[in-house]
Amino acid sequence: MFEKCLELINKYDNIVIHRHINPDGDAIGSQVGLKYLILENFPDKNVYIVGDNPVRYSFMDESTPQEVPDSFYNDALAIVLDTSSAELISDQRYKTARETFRIDHHIQSESITDYEVDDTSYESCCGLITAFAKEQNLKLTPLVAKSLFTGIVTDSGRFRYDATTSRTFDLCSYLMQVPFDTDSIYRNLYSQSFEDVLFRAQFILKIKFTSHNVAYIYSTKEDVISYNRDFFSISRGMVSVMADIKGVDIWVNFTENEKGVIVELRSSKYNINKIAVKYGGGGHEKASGATLKDRETAMAMLADLDKLAEENGNI
Numbered sequence: 137m138f139e140k141c142l143e144l145i146n147k148y149d150n151i152v153i154h155r156h157i158n159p160d161g162d163a164i165g166s167q168v169g170l171k172y173l174i175l176e177n178f179p180d181k182n183v184y185i186v187g188d189n190p191v192r193y194s195f196m197d198e199s200t201p202q203e204v205p206d207s208f209y210n211d212a213l214a215i216v217l218d219t220s221s222a223e224l225i226s227d228q229r230y231k232t233a234r235e236t237f238r239i240d241h242h243i244q245s246e247s248i249t250d251y252e253v254d255d256t257s258y259e260s261c262c263g264l265i266t267a268f269a270k271e272q273n274l275k276l277t278p279l280v281a282k283s284l285f286t287g288i289v290t291d292s293g294r295f296r297y298d299a300t301t302s303r304t305f306d307l308c309s310y311l312m313q314v315p316f317d318t319d320s321i322y323r324n325l326y327s328q329s330f331e332d333v334l335f336r337a338q339f340i341l342k343i344k345f346t347s348h349n350v351a352y353i354y355s356t357k358e359d360v361i362s363y364n365r366d367f368f369s370i371s372r373g374m375v376s377v378m379a380d381i382k383g384v385d386i387w388v389n390f391t392e393n394e395k396g397v398i399v400e401l402r403s404s405k406y407n408i409n410k411i412a413v414k415y416g417g418g419g420h421e422k423a424s425g426a427t428l429k430d431r432e433t434a435m436a437m438l439a440d441l442d443k444l445a446e447e448n449g450n451i
Protein backbone atom coordinates (compact mmCIF):
# COMPACT_ATOMS: atom_id res chain seq x y z
CA MET A 137 0.00 0.00 0.00
CA PHE A 138 2.90 2.35 0.72
CA GLU A 139 5.35 1.41 -2.06
CA LYS A 140 5.00 4.81 -3.72
CA CYS A 141 5.51 6.59 -0.42
CA LEU A 142 8.73 4.69 0.21
CA GLU A 143 9.89 5.31 -3.36
CA LEU A 144 9.39 9.07 -2.95
CA ILE A 145 11.11 9.18 0.44
CA ASN A 146 14.04 7.34 -1.13
CA LYS A 147 14.10 9.75 -4.05
CA TYR A 148 14.20 13.03 -2.08
CA ASP A 149 16.85 14.29 0.34
CA ASN A 150 14.62 17.19 1.37
CA ILE A 151 11.23 16.44 2.87
CA VAL A 152 8.69 18.79 4.47
CA ILE A 153 5.78 17.30 6.39
CA HIS A 154 2.54 19.31 6.49
CA ARG A 155 -0.64 18.79 8.48
CA HIS A 156 -3.97 20.55 8.87
CA ILE A 157 -4.53 23.86 10.64
CA ASN A 158 -5.68 23.77 14.28
CA PRO A 159 -3.83 20.50 14.76
CA ASP A 160 -5.19 17.70 16.91
CA GLY A 161 -3.30 14.80 18.47
CA ASP A 162 -3.49 12.82 15.26
CA ALA A 163 -2.16 15.64 13.08
CA ILE A 164 0.79 16.29 15.41
CA GLY A 165 1.39 12.62 16.21
CA SER A 166 1.50 11.58 12.56
CA GLN A 167 3.73 14.53 11.67
CA VAL A 168 6.27 13.99 14.47
CA GLY A 169 6.03 10.21 14.13
CA LEU A 170 6.71 10.25 10.40
CA LYS A 171 9.53 12.78 10.73
CA TYR A 172 11.48 10.68 13.21
CA LEU A 173 10.57 7.45 11.44
CA ILE A 174 12.24 8.83 8.31
CA LEU A 175 15.23 10.23 10.24
CA GLU A 176 15.77 6.93 12.04
CA ASN A 177 15.61 4.81 8.90
CA PHE A 178 17.07 7.29 6.39
CA PRO A 179 19.53 9.26 8.53
CA ASP A 180 20.88 11.35 5.61
CA LYS A 181 17.55 13.02 4.84
CA ASN A 182 16.61 16.56 5.82
CA VAL A 183 13.12 16.34 7.27
CA TYR A 184 11.13 19.28 8.64
CA ILE A 185 7.68 19.78 10.09
CA VAL A 186 5.75 23.01 9.48
CA GLY A 187 2.43 24.50 10.54
CA ASP A 188 0.71 26.74 13.03
CA ASN A 189 1.20 26.39 16.77
CA PRO A 190 0.06 23.10 18.36
CA VAL A 191 -1.56 24.96 21.34
CA ARG A 192 -3.56 22.26 23.16
CA TYR A 193 -1.15 19.56 21.96
CA SER A 194 2.07 21.41 22.64
CA PHE A 195 2.72 18.84 25.40
CA MET A 196 3.55 16.37 22.65
CA ASP A 197 7.30 15.86 22.27
CA GLU A 198 8.98 17.68 19.36
CA SER A 199 5.67 19.24 18.29
CA THR A 200 7.03 22.77 17.76
CA PRO A 201 6.83 23.62 14.04
CA GLN A 202 10.09 24.47 12.28
CA GLU A 203 11.16 27.40 10.07
CA VAL A 204 11.70 26.28 6.51
CA PRO A 205 12.96 28.75 3.85
CA ASP A 206 10.95 28.98 0.61
CA SER A 207 13.96 27.80 -1.39
CA PHE A 208 13.96 24.47 0.46
CA TYR A 209 10.80 23.51 -1.40
CA ASN A 210 12.45 23.78 -4.83
CA ASP A 211 13.80 20.28 -4.63
CA ALA A 212 11.67 18.84 -1.87
CA LEU A 213 8.95 16.30 -1.37
CA ALA A 214 5.97 17.65 0.60
CA ILE A 215 3.99 15.06 2.54
CA VAL A 216 0.53 16.20 3.66
CA LEU A 217 -1.03 14.37 6.60
CA ASP A 218 -4.50 14.01 8.10
CA THR A 219 -6.49 16.25 5.76
CA SER A 220 -8.38 15.88 2.49
CA SER A 221 -9.05 19.54 2.02
CA ALA A 222 -6.51 21.88 0.35
CA GLU A 223 -7.53 24.99 2.26
CA LEU A 224 -7.08 23.22 5.60
CA ILE A 225 -3.41 22.48 4.97
CA SER A 226 -1.24 24.51 7.29
CA ASP A 227 1.42 26.35 5.24
CA GLN A 228 0.26 26.50 1.64
CA ARG A 229 3.84 26.32 0.36
CA TYR A 230 3.31 22.56 -0.01
CA LYS A 231 2.13 23.51 -3.51
CA THR A 232 5.63 24.70 -4.39
CA ALA A 233 7.30 21.37 -3.62
CA ARG A 234 8.72 19.33 -6.52
CA GLU A 235 6.32 16.46 -5.74
CA THR A 236 3.54 15.99 -3.22
CA PHE A 237 2.17 12.97 -1.38
CA ARG A 238 -0.77 12.71 1.02
CA ILE A 239 -1.60 10.17 3.72
CA ASP A 240 -5.06 10.50 5.20
CA HIS A 241 -8.15 8.80 6.61
CA HIS A 242 -10.81 11.43 5.80
CA ILE A 243 -13.52 11.16 3.18
CA GLN A 244 -11.85 12.56 0.09
CA SER A 245 -13.49 15.55 -1.54
CA GLU A 246 -10.85 16.35 -4.17
CA SER A 247 -7.41 15.19 -5.28
CA ILE A 248 -4.94 17.73 -3.89
CA THR A 249 -1.53 16.06 -4.20
CA ASP A 250 0.37 14.15 -6.91
CA TYR A 251 0.05 10.83 -5.09
CA GLU A 252 -1.89 9.69 -2.07
CA VAL A 253 -2.94 6.94 0.28
CA ASP A 254 -6.42 7.73 1.61
CA ASP A 255 -8.10 4.97 3.59
CA THR A 256 -11.22 5.93 5.55
CA SER A 257 -11.33 2.53 7.25
CA TYR A 258 -8.49 3.71 9.51
CA GLU A 259 -9.30 5.33 12.83
CA SER A 260 -6.40 7.76 12.45
CA CYS A 261 -3.65 9.02 10.21
CA CYS A 262 -1.23 7.76 12.88
CA GLY A 263 -2.67 4.28 12.30
CA LEU A 264 -1.75 4.62 8.63
CA ILE A 265 1.80 5.78 9.44
CA THR A 266 2.12 2.80 11.80
CA ALA A 267 0.89 0.49 9.03
CA PHE A 268 3.51 2.07 6.74
CA ALA A 269 6.28 1.39 9.30
CA LYS A 270 5.07 -2.17 9.77
CA GLU A 271 4.62 -2.91 6.07
CA GLN A 272 8.03 -1.55 5.15
CA ASN A 273 9.72 -3.05 8.20
CA LEU A 274 11.04 0.30 9.40
CA LYS A 275 12.73 0.68 12.76
CA LEU A 276 10.69 2.45 15.45
CA THR A 277 12.05 4.64 18.23
CA PRO A 278 10.28 5.41 21.55
CA LEU A 279 9.48 8.93 20.27
CA VAL A 280 8.00 7.58 17.02
CA ALA A 281 5.92 4.99 18.88
CA LYS A 282 4.72 7.45 21.52
CA SER A 283 3.73 10.08 18.92
CA LEU A 284 1.82 7.58 16.78
CA PHE A 285 0.15 5.97 19.79
CA THR A 286 -1.04 9.41 20.99
CA GLY A 287 -2.69 10.08 17.62
CA ILE A 288 -4.41 6.68 17.59
CA VAL A 289 -5.67 7.22 21.15
CA THR A 290 -7.03 10.72 20.46
CA ASP A 291 -8.57 10.09 17.03
CA SER A 292 -10.24 6.86 18.15
CA GLY A 293 -11.82 8.67 21.12
CA ARG A 294 -9.66 6.56 23.47
CA PHE A 295 -10.52 3.41 21.43
CA ARG A 296 -14.22 4.14 21.64
CA TYR A 297 -15.35 5.25 18.15
CA ASP A 298 -16.62 2.77 15.54
CA ALA A 299 -13.44 3.13 13.51
CA THR A 300 -11.60 1.25 16.27
CA THR A 301 -10.99 -2.28 15.00
CA SER A 302 -8.82 -5.28 15.76
CA ARG A 303 -6.31 -3.70 13.38
CA THR A 304 -6.19 -0.63 15.66
CA PHE A 305 -5.08 -2.84 18.54
CA ASP A 306 -2.70 -4.80 16.30
CA LEU A 307 -1.02 -1.54 15.35
CA CYS A 308 -0.89 -0.38 18.99
CA SER A 309 0.55 -3.73 19.99
CA TYR A 310 3.19 -3.25 17.32
CA LEU A 311 4.03 0.24 18.65
CA MET A 312 4.16 -0.97 22.25
CA GLN A 313 7.00 -3.34 21.46
CA VAL A 314 9.04 -0.18 21.90
CA PRO A 315 8.98 1.12 25.48
CA PHE A 316 7.28 4.51 26.09
CA ASP A 317 5.32 6.08 28.91
CA THR A 318 1.58 5.72 28.16
CA ASP A 319 0.56 7.21 31.53
CA SER A 320 2.15 10.56 30.70
CA ILE A 321 0.04 10.71 27.53
CA TYR A 322 -3.22 10.22 29.43
CA ARG A 323 -2.20 12.61 32.20
CA ASN A 324 -1.63 15.33 29.60
CA LEU A 325 -4.86 14.53 27.77
CA TYR A 326 -7.14 14.56 30.82
CA SER A 327 -5.71 17.21 33.09
CA GLN A 328 -7.36 20.62 32.83
CA SER A 329 -7.01 23.93 34.60
CA PHE A 330 -9.71 25.05 37.00
CA GLU A 331 -10.46 27.90 34.57
CA ASP A 332 -11.20 25.32 31.90
CA VAL A 333 -13.47 23.41 34.25
CA LEU A 334 -15.42 26.64 34.87
CA PHE A 335 -15.53 27.41 31.16
CA ARG A 336 -17.03 23.99 30.41
CA ALA A 337 -19.57 24.51 33.20
CA GLN A 338 -20.65 27.77 31.53
CA PHE A 339 -21.31 25.85 28.30
CA ILE A 340 -23.15 23.04 30.03
CA LEU A 341 -25.61 25.66 31.30
CA LYS A 342 -26.22 26.84 27.70
CA ILE A 343 -27.32 23.45 26.34
CA LYS A 344 -30.76 23.43 24.70
CA PHE A 345 -32.80 20.63 23.11
CA THR A 346 -34.99 20.33 20.03
CA SER A 347 -38.31 18.51 20.31
CA HIS A 348 -36.65 15.22 19.32
CA ASN A 349 -33.73 15.61 21.69
CA VAL A 350 -30.99 17.03 19.51
CA ALA A 351 -28.77 18.92 21.96
CA TYR A 352 -27.33 22.22 20.80
CA ILE A 353 -25.50 25.32 21.90
CA TYR A 354 -25.62 28.57 19.94
CA SER A 355 -22.99 31.25 20.61
CA THR A 356 -23.43 34.63 18.96
CA LYS A 357 -20.52 36.86 17.94
CA GLU A 358 -21.07 38.86 21.14
CA ASP A 359 -20.95 35.66 23.23
CA VAL A 360 -17.69 34.70 21.52
CA ILE A 361 -16.12 38.08 22.37
CA SER A 362 -17.27 37.77 25.99
CA TYR A 363 -15.68 34.29 26.34
CA ASN A 364 -12.29 35.80 25.57
CA ARG A 365 -10.98 32.48 24.25
CA ASP A 366 -9.57 31.39 20.92
CA PHE A 367 -12.34 30.46 18.50
CA PHE A 368 -11.34 26.84 18.09
CA SER A 369 -11.53 26.06 21.81
CA ILE A 370 -15.10 27.39 21.76
CA SER A 371 -16.29 25.76 18.54
CA ARG A 372 -14.63 22.36 18.45
CA GLY A 373 -13.52 22.47 22.05
CA MET A 374 -16.97 22.74 23.57
CA VAL A 375 -19.02 20.37 21.39
CA SER A 376 -18.04 17.52 23.71
CA VAL A 377 -19.89 18.99 26.71
CA MET A 378 -23.03 17.58 25.04
CA ALA A 379 -21.67 14.05 24.56
CA ASP A 380 -22.82 11.28 26.89
CA ILE A 381 -26.15 12.82 27.86
CA LYS A 382 -28.71 10.03 28.23
CA GLY A 383 -31.26 10.05 25.39
CA VAL A 384 -29.22 12.45 23.23
CA ASP A 385 -27.90 10.82 20.05
CA ILE A 386 -27.15 13.98 18.06
CA TRP A 387 -25.52 17.16 19.33
CA VAL A 388 -24.36 20.35 17.63
CA ASN A 389 -22.30 23.38 18.54
CA PHE A 390 -23.04 26.57 16.55
CA THR A 391 -20.55 29.40 16.90
CA GLU A 392 -20.66 32.69 15.02
CA ASN A 393 -17.62 34.39 13.56
CA GLU A 394 -16.89 36.81 10.71
CA LYS A 395 -17.39 34.04 8.14
CA GLY A 396 -20.85 33.12 9.38
CA VAL A 397 -21.77 30.26 11.70
CA ILE A 398 -19.20 27.52 12.29
CA VAL A 399 -20.91 24.22 13.08
CA GLU A 400 -19.57 21.13 14.80
CA LEU A 401 -21.96 18.16 14.47
CA ARG A 402 -21.67 14.90 16.36
CA SER A 403 -23.73 11.74 16.75
CA SER A 404 -23.29 8.56 18.71
CA LYS A 405 -25.55 6.60 16.32
CA TYR A 406 -26.43 8.31 13.04
CA ASN A 407 -24.80 9.51 9.85
CA ILE A 408 -24.87 13.28 10.28
CA ASN A 409 -22.24 13.71 7.53
CA LYS A 410 -24.95 13.80 4.85
CA ILE A 411 -26.51 16.82 6.56
CA ALA A 412 -23.09 18.50 6.88
CA VAL A 413 -22.51 17.87 3.15
CA LYS A 414 -25.96 19.24 2.27
CA TYR A 415 -24.82 22.52 3.84
CA GLY A 416 -21.41 22.54 2.16
CA GLY A 417 -19.46 20.91 5.01
CA GLY A 418 -17.80 17.54 5.48
CA GLY A 419 -15.90 15.18 7.77
CA HIS A 420 -16.81 11.79 9.16
CA GLU A 421 -20.11 9.90 9.46
CA LYS A 422 -20.53 10.74 13.13
CA ALA A 423 -18.33 13.82 13.43
CA SER A 424 -18.59 16.57 10.84
CA GLY A 425 -18.35 20.32 10.47
CA ALA A 426 -19.66 23.08 8.24
CA THR A 427 -19.58 26.85 7.78
CA LEU A 428 -23.03 28.37 7.34
CA LYS A 429 -23.87 31.85 6.14
CA ASP A 430 -26.17 32.92 8.96
CA ARG A 431 -28.31 31.98 11.95
CA GLU A 432 -31.32 31.23 9.76
CA THR A 433 -29.34 28.57 7.85
CA ALA A 434 -28.11 27.19 11.17
CA MET A 435 -31.70 26.79 12.34
CA ALA A 436 -32.61 25.07 9.05
CA MET A 437 -29.76 22.62 9.65
CA LEU A 438 -30.95 22.07 13.22
CA ALA A 439 -34.44 21.29 11.87
CA ASP A 440 -32.89 18.70 9.51
CA LEU A 441 -31.04 17.12 12.42
CA ASP A 442 -34.22 17.10 14.47
CA LYS A 443 -35.96 15.33 11.58
CA LEU A 444 -33.18 12.75 11.44
CA ALA A 445 -33.64 12.11 15.17
CA GLU A 446 -37.41 11.86 14.69
CA GLU A 447 -37.08 9.38 11.80
CA ASN A 448 -34.91 7.24 14.02
CA GLY A 449 -37.44 7.11 16.79
CA ASN A 450 -36.27 9.69 19.28
CA ILE A 451 -39.28 10.89 21.23
Ligand SMILES: [Mn+2]
Binds near residue numbers: 163260261
Ligand atom coordinates in the same frame (compact mmCIF):
# COMPACT_ATOMS: atom_id res chain seq x y z
MN1 LIG B 1 -7.06 12.30 12.02
